[in-house]
Amino acid sequence: MTGITLVGCGFVADLYMKSLATFPDINVLGAYDRDPERRAAFCSHWDIPPLESIDALFAIQPKDGVILNLTNPDAHHEINMACLNAGFHVWSEKPLAVTMEQAQECYDLAKAKGLQLASAPCSVLGQAAQTMAQAVRDKTMGDAQLIYAELDDGYIPQAPLEGWISESGQPWPFVDEFRVGCTLEHAGYYLSWLIGMFGTVRSVTAASATVIPDKKGVTGCAPDFSTATLFFETGPVVRLTCSIAAPHDHQIRVIGDKGVLKLHKAWDNAAPVKFHPRRRIRRRLVDFPIGKKVKFKGAAHPKVERWGAAAMNFALGPAEMLQAIAKGEASRLSGEYALHLNEVTLAIQNAGDDTGAQVMTTGCAPMKAMDWSE
Ligand SMILES: NC(=O)c1ccc[n+]([C@@H]2O[C@H](COP(=O)([O-])OP(=O)(O)OC[C@H]3O[C@@H](n4cnc5c(N)ncnc54)[C@H](O)[C@@H]3O)[C@@H](O)[C@H]2O)c1
16 A cells, blocks of 8 residues: 555544554655644654655655545644645545535535545444444344434543543643534544445434533533434434533444344444344333344454554544555545535534524423422
8 A cells, every 4th residue: 555644743643653553554654743842742752754844745645645634623624625735635534624615615626636535433444333334234123213322421521631641642632622522523433334324314403502611611612412313315313412421321222123233332443233132022022131242244454452432443544545546446435425424413513502493482490399298
């Protein structure tokens, strides 16, 4: 495989480097960050050439390689556009862009120039997601009728965030994370699987809110909770929840007429997918509590050890993209897929508390506590 370069040497860049090491054929040619100290610390830790500017990066980037845009979400549009304008294929961290106008602009430019543009996350290419997709195709649980997917991370603002430091010494950027919001940051982890399995989302009915008013004094925070009902063109209905307030819960359940498919760890490429058949036992109806592990029929991919909250190989997407470029094919994580994922994510994030809501005309006061001694 040919070479890649990195723009952005922050927290996630370290996770990419650990992941890229599992693909020895991919050459990491260098990295650029606008912060010279970060650039120096990162490049010296990983022993790769530091690149002093984006133009210096363009000068060494091969045309059949991929530039990884690992900058903060607010910079994604600017960097994606600059790389595409310079004639390079781009892998963008999520979201593709923070507005649909910007995302569409990136998509249109890539299309006009015949370049590939893909966006994270790439866990959809990993074993757990592919096992679930295989079971859905095989109708292990019957037809997929209803899906519950949770991306609740626990009460994050009270976690010891200042101590979350990446391997090359970069702090977890909690100010940026709170401002971007957990929906833009995380909804994609299951949306990418769902869109991969079922295709187009026809409509979204969603709400988002801020339930934790003070997050370490950070101003301008995005919603920290969202819930959405997604109606897929091909039939299934999905309930998706994201928050940094509710107790940690990353499970997904695919409900069909024969039982339930379950997976508990969205961020683990090796998480088991289990089938819980539904049975009638005398007058009771039971989804078996102990599930049967679904066996993956495909070939294994390189795994990375758990680091922090995740055991995901971040290089699966760029590796698949390089393969597609070499074959002259579109990547599975195509521009259309990235654009649709971005649109659905923004629809949920920006829903607020009254967009499309049915505002109630009746009301009542909270109930007085019950006292049976009265
Ligand atoms: N932190 C995580 O655990 C994590 C996990 C998965 C994905 N991501 C995604 O990765 C991306 C980066 O997140 P992060 O946590 O690494 O952030 P970070 O703040 O730690 O690092 C971002 C880096 O990009 C650099 N940068 C910003 N704008 C730039 C520009 N215009 N030109 C050059 N460099 C620029 C910054 O100087 C910084 O070093 C985000 O899109 C985020 O959603 C983060």
